[in-house]
Amino acid sequence: MIKRLHQKTEQTFSSRAPAVTLLFCSVFLLFLGWLDIITGDYSLIVFYLIPVSLAAWFVGKRSGLLFCLLALVVRVIADEGTSSPSVSHSALHYWNEVIELVFLLMMSLLFSALKKNLENEKELARRDPLTGSLNRRSFFDLTEHEINRSHRYGLPLTVAYIDLDNFKAVNDQFGHQTGDDLLMTVVSTIRSHIRSSDILARFGGDEFVILLPDTPGEAALKFLNKLHDHLDQAMACKGWPVSFSIGAATYGIVPATVDEVIRHADELMYTVKHGGKNRLLHKEIMEVTHG
DSSP states (O other): HHHHHHHHHHHHHHTSSSSHHHHHHHHHHHHHHHHHHHHOOOGGGGHHHHHHHHHHHHHHHHHHHHHHHHHHHHHHHHHHHHOHEEEEEESHHHHHHHHHHHHHHHHHHHHHHHHHHHHHHHHHHHTTTTSBBOOOHHHHHHHHHHHHHHHHHHHHHTEEEEEEHHHHHHHHHOOHHHHHHHHHHHHHHHHHHTTOOOOEEOOOOEEEEEEETTOHHHHHHHHHHHHOOOOOOOOHHHHOOOOEEEEEEEEEOOOHHHHHHHHHHHHHHHHHHHTTTSEEEEEEEOOOOOO
């Protein structure tokens, strides 16, 4: 029951703009104030958690704290309208309102912290723990979106499969720490030259894939040649005997699945590996192929 309620709430508000969520919280807060007035001395403080928690979870920490203060204002106005002067202005009454505010503030901060931790956990689950690049699963999810976008708007798409030559020799000669440093250097070099819309993922121990949305063949080839040069320079600066075999495919008509998108680039990369390594092989595919 609670799990279904949580899922329904997530589905309802996670897709809404923050302004919509804030509007709902405001209306609900006014409704609670009205209930406070007509019910008299019955405490509804627990129900004030609803707008406070929604604002904190779906909008942010500041919004949650703001609705704590707004809840206090509504409670004070409602109490002034229902309580006798001797009760509403007593020290005990003010003390209770302070306690209610502290309660709402603590719960708001708790919800904000839980949401932040959850988002951090989700982000960590999407990334390779060593290099910080996306992992295979995240790449597939994002690429599916780009495939759908390419189909909808008729946009080209390029994918590049990169394999490090002689990486095992570096691990054997210099140790695994040097190998880790090398992988992180590769990722930082690629990141410094790709666009924010491009997608970089680590697929295996020494294999990386780059997705270049809305990138036709000529532009892709020019960019990947420059990137290959930058990677070679980064290795030379460190004295690491590693080169790069790159297979890249540009699709005029994008295949329906991520596996098919990757397959062509993977095959081109293996052609490079078996043909002497350390070069870029690029192919434009203007029609859908199968198998």
